[in-house]
Amino acid sequence: MQAPQQSVIGTLSPLAITFFMAFVLVTLGITYWAARRTKSAAQFYAAGGGITGFQNGLALAGDYMSAASFLGIAGLVSLKGYDGLIYSVGWLVGWPIVMFLISEPLRNLGKYTFSDVVAFRLRMKPIKTAAAIGSLVTVLFYLTAQMVGAGSLIKLMFNLPYEAAIFLVGGLIIAYVLFGGMLATTWVQIIKAVLLLGGATLLVVLCMAQVDFSYPALFSKASSLYGAKFLEPGGLVTKPLDAFSLGLALMFGTAGLPHILMRFYTVPDALEARKSVFYATGFIGYFYILTVTIGFGAAVLVGQKAITAIDAGGNMSALALAEHLGGGVFLGFLAAVAFATILAVVAGLTLAGASALSHDLYAGVLRHGQSNEREEMRVAKVSTVILGILAILLGLLFQKQNVAFMVGLAFAVASSANFPALVMSVMWKRFTTAGAVASIFTGLTVAVTLIALSPTVYEDVFQDGKVKARAAASARAVRLEGYARDAARAEADLQGRILAATQGLAAPGLPEPARVKRTAELKGLQADLALVQDGGLPAALAEARAARTTADAAVRPAPFPMKNPGVFSIFGAFFMGIVVSLLTREKEAEEKFEAEKVRTFIGIGAAGASGH
Amino acid sequence: MTAPSAHQILQDPEFIRLVRRKNTVTVVLTIVELVLYFGFIGLVAYDKPFLARTLGASAITAGIPIAVGVIVLSWILTGIYIFWANSRYDVMVRRIKDKVGR
Numbered sequence: 001m002q003a004p005q006q007s008v009i010g011t012l013s014p015l016a017i018t019f020f021m022a023f024v025l026v027t028l029g030i031t032y033w034a035a036r037r038t039k040s041a042a043q044f045y046a047a048g049g050g051i052t053g054f055q056n057g058l059a060l061a062g063d064y065m066s067a068a069s070f071l072g073i074a075g076l077v078s079l080k081g082y083d084g085l086i087y088s089v090g091w092l093v094g095w096p097i098v099m100f101l102i103s104e105p106l107r108n109l110g111k112y113t114f115s116d117v118v119a120f121r122l123r124m125k126p127i128k129t130a131a132a133i134g135s136l137v138t139v140l141f142y143l144t145a146q147m148v149g150a151g152s153l154i155k156l157m158f159n160l161p162y163e164a165a166i167f168l169v170g171g172l173i174i175a176y177v178l179f180g181g182m183l184a185t186t187w188v189q190i191i192k193a194v195l196l197l198g199g200a201t202l203l204v205v206l207c208m209a210q211v212d213f214s215y216p217a218l219f220s221k222a223s224s225l226y227g228a229k230f231l232e233p234g235g236l237v238t239k240p241l242d243a244f245s246l247g248l249a250l251m252f253g254t255a256g257l258p259h260i261l262m263r264f265y266t267v268p269d270a271l272e273a274r275k276s277v278f279y280a281t282g283f284i285g286y287f288y289i290l291t292v293t294i295g296f297g298a299a300v301l302v303g304q305k306a307i308t309a310i311d312a313g314g315n316m317s318a319l320a321l322a323e324h325l326g327g328g329v330f331l332g333f334l335a336a337v338a339f340a341t342i343l344a345v346v347a348g349l350t351l352a353g354a355s356a357l358s359h360d361l362y363a364g365v366l367r368h369g370q371s372n373e374r375e376e377m378r379v380a381k382v383s384t385v386i387l388g389i390l391a392i393l394l395g396l397l398f399q400k401q402n403v404a405f406m407v408g409l410a411f412a413v414a415s416s417a418n419f420p421a422l423v424m425s426v427m428w429k430r431f432t433t434a435g436a437v438a439s440i441f442t443g444l445t446v447a448v449t450l451i452a453l454s455p456t457v458y459e460d461v462f463q464d465g466k467v468k469a470r471a472a473a474s475a476r477a478v479r480l481e482g483y484a485r486d487a488a489r490a491e492a493d494l495q496g497r498i499l500a501a502t503q504g505l506a507a508p509g510l511p512e513p514a515r516v517k518r519t520a521e522l523k524g525l526q527a528d529l530a531l532v533q534d535g536g537l538p539a540a541l542a543e544a545r546a547a548r549t550t551a552d553a554a555v556r557p558a559p560f561p562m563k564n565p566g567v568f569s570i571f572g573a574f575f576m577g578i579v580v581s582l583l584t585r586e587k588e589a590e591e592k593f594e595a596e597k598v599r600t601f602i603g604i605g606a607a608g609a610s611g612h
Numbered sequence: 613m614t615a616p617s618a619h620q621i622l623q624d625p626e627f628i629r630l631v632r633r634k635n636t637v638t639v640v641l642t643i644v645e646l647v648l649y650f651g652f653i654g655l656v657a658y659d660k661p662f663l664a665r666t667l668g669a670s671a672i673t674a675g676i677p678i679a680v681g682v683i684v685l686s687w688i689l690t691g692i693y694i695f696w697a698n699s700r701y702d703v704m705v706r707r708i709k710d711k712v713g714r
Contacts, residue, residue, distance in 0.1 A: 082663075082673070082675055082676070082679075085675075085676065085679045085680075086653075086656055086679065088679075088683075089649070089652065089679050089682050089683055090649075092682075092683050092686055092687075093645065093648075093649040093682070093686055095686065095690065096641070096642075096645045096686050096689045096690050096693075097642065097645065099690045099693055099694075100637075100638045100641050100642045100645070100693060101638065101642060215672070216670040216671070216672060219670065219671045219672045219676070220670060220671040222671070223671035224671075228664075228666070228671070228673075231664075231666075231671060231672070231673045231675070231676065232660065232663065232664035232673055232675065233656045233660045233663050233664065233675060236656070240653075240654075240657040240658070243653050243656070243657055244650065244653065247649060247650060247653050251646075251649065271697075271698065271702065274693070274694050274697055274698075275694065277690060277694075278687075278690045278691060278693075278694045281686065281687045281690045282687050282690075285683045285684065285686065285687045288683060289680060289683060594618040594619050594622050595618040597618075597622065597631075598618045598621050598622065598627075601627070601630060601631055601634060601705070602621075602627075602630070602705045602708055602709060603705070604621075604709065604712075
């Protein structure tokens with residue numbers, strides 16, 4: 001490990017802005033080009049079905065690989081080691097399920113959205129209403145998480161004001177989707193996926209060059225720095241049922257994400273749809289392996305201490321590694337790629353949300369599927385603007401909130417409200433409209449309610465202040481207990497840390513947020529030293545223990561003890577769908593099942609999106 | 613001669629065979645994927661020492677190649693499916709489509 005150099009992360013680097021401006025100019029150019037080719041509804045929703053399997057595979061990967069997974073997983077690995085790797089595996093395993101269960105029926109039965117498939121032989125109005133609500137809830141939770149993440153990341157990376165970042169992202173995605181529709185969105189995804197995969201590959205190559213391209217060398221360094229435990233499973237999976245539940249939500253949630261399912265209509269046929277999932281799975285799997293390597297590399301080459309000095313959550317570890325290995329140029333490039341990644345994911349979500357409003361709710365429910373194309377296009381464009389403004393508002397509204405749970409919630413809703421109804425409508429003849437509606441609303445309400453009652457939301461969000469007070473009280477008690485065990489050593493240790501902190505503060509060019517944070521740390525250390533020196537420690541320790549007990553009791557425990565409701569909400573959605581279908585009978589739906597089955601398997605009569 | 617109805621296609625032995633093959637492949641591959649992932653999670657939950665064993669003289673634990681293996685095998689499974697679908701399934705579909713004249 002080299003001596004920590006002064007990082008420029010958190011300053012507005014002209015290089016990063018140049019890279020980012022180049023990305024924006026290119027993507028706006030593409031949007032201008034796409035706008036002239038986006039006249040019909042089929043072009044707006046599905047790029048006229050003219051995207052190849054390879055291109056769509058890259059775009060699917062672009063839709064799925066968020067900045068949060070790039071920076072977040074690298075950060076998790078750099079701080080927690082093996083546990084971060086376990087987490088990344090879960091994000092891939094949904095893709096084979098999409099391939100085996102969803103891809104062909106979706107492509108053969110639908111037109112623009114997955115609710116077309118559910119509504120294929122069931123009654124249009126109730127199904128489209130329920131499915132649109134399921135889609136919109138998924139999209140809005142996902143969108144909120146992305147927008148708040150975007151604002152905070154950009155603040156952290158460039159020191160830009162949060163609001164400016166939100167308006168910038170909101171404005172750009174409205175431009176992409178409104179004028180360029182699916183064609184522009186697809187190309188934004190493709191460019192972003194290539195940049196992200198290329199940037200991450202380069203980072204890994206530079207990183208592995210430091211250890212002579214030897215994984216054993218990388219891991220042995222990690223093990224010698226942070227102990228053998230760093231390469232073993234730790235505390236991530238302590239409750240097996242919770243882990244199982246999360247696994248189900250990740251697996252089946254991927255197969256229920258509206259912005260992912262929508263991509264199956266951009267290719268000409270089932271063959272290309274299949275190919276696109278194969279490519280997407282390969283790209284995404286490769287990306288997670290890169291991200292995990294980056295995490296271990298950052299821990300070894302940059303060091304956990306330097307990483308947490310920039311951001312306690314470790315989110316900047318990939319960027320810190322880029323700066324360490326490639327200097328300001330590479331840091332600027334990768335920061336711009338992370339920003340582009342956010343834009344692309346938000347654009348995909350906005351298009352999916354707008355389609356749920358215009359194609360499902362307006363055309364399917366209000367106009368009974370009889371609207372003319374020009375009308376639907378107008379509504380689609382108005383919906384895009386509404387969704388874009390909503391994204392900005394959600395980003396501003398939840399600025400100070402802990403929204404980390406929202407991606408989990410989006411996956412829980414997708415796996416419970418969208419996936420079961422989709423699967424049963426294709427596979428089960430006796431499935432009825434009432435059963436589908438019951439399944440969608442059961443999945444939706446059970447997922448949302450149980451997450452609201454889970455520790456992540458009931459404690460960490462609703463009782464945010466009390467939980468933080470509990471953590472602070474507990475940390476203080478543990479610290480003072482440590483001093484009490486060996487006062488002489490504690491004194492020497494504190495004096496050393498005070499000296500280091502004073503020197504750190506004197507460093508030139510320290511960004512303002514870091515100065516504020518380090519000044520507070522220094523004050524805390526000085527107060528601790530005073531306690532140890534003047535004999536006030538026993539009294540302070542007793543007080544701290546009492547405060548810990550009080551703070552502990554102040555937090556009301558969550559009624560639902562698990563972090564993830566998947567096992568209950570997915571099971572509940574299937575169960576209610578089956579029971580209600582068996583209690584009702586829909587002759588017409590059963591009759592149409594034959595035609596549906598023929599079309600599912602051999603694609604006869606499948607709507608070629610390009611044919612519209 | 614009019615094209616056969618959906619009902620007639622459903623009775624066609626070739627179509628029945630197609631459906632059976634497709635369902636078998638789908639179910640088997642889905643189960644393999646479920647076993648792969650939940651088997652891994654099961655090891656993490658119930659047998660941490662197994663994953664914590666180091667390989668040979670290196671610091672690499674068994675858990676690392678196993679986790680990467682789950683990612684790579686998941687991708688290979690999608691490859692197996694696409695290989696089967698492109699080489700067998702699509703041929704059967706084309707034969708049925710030719711027969712029913714659509």
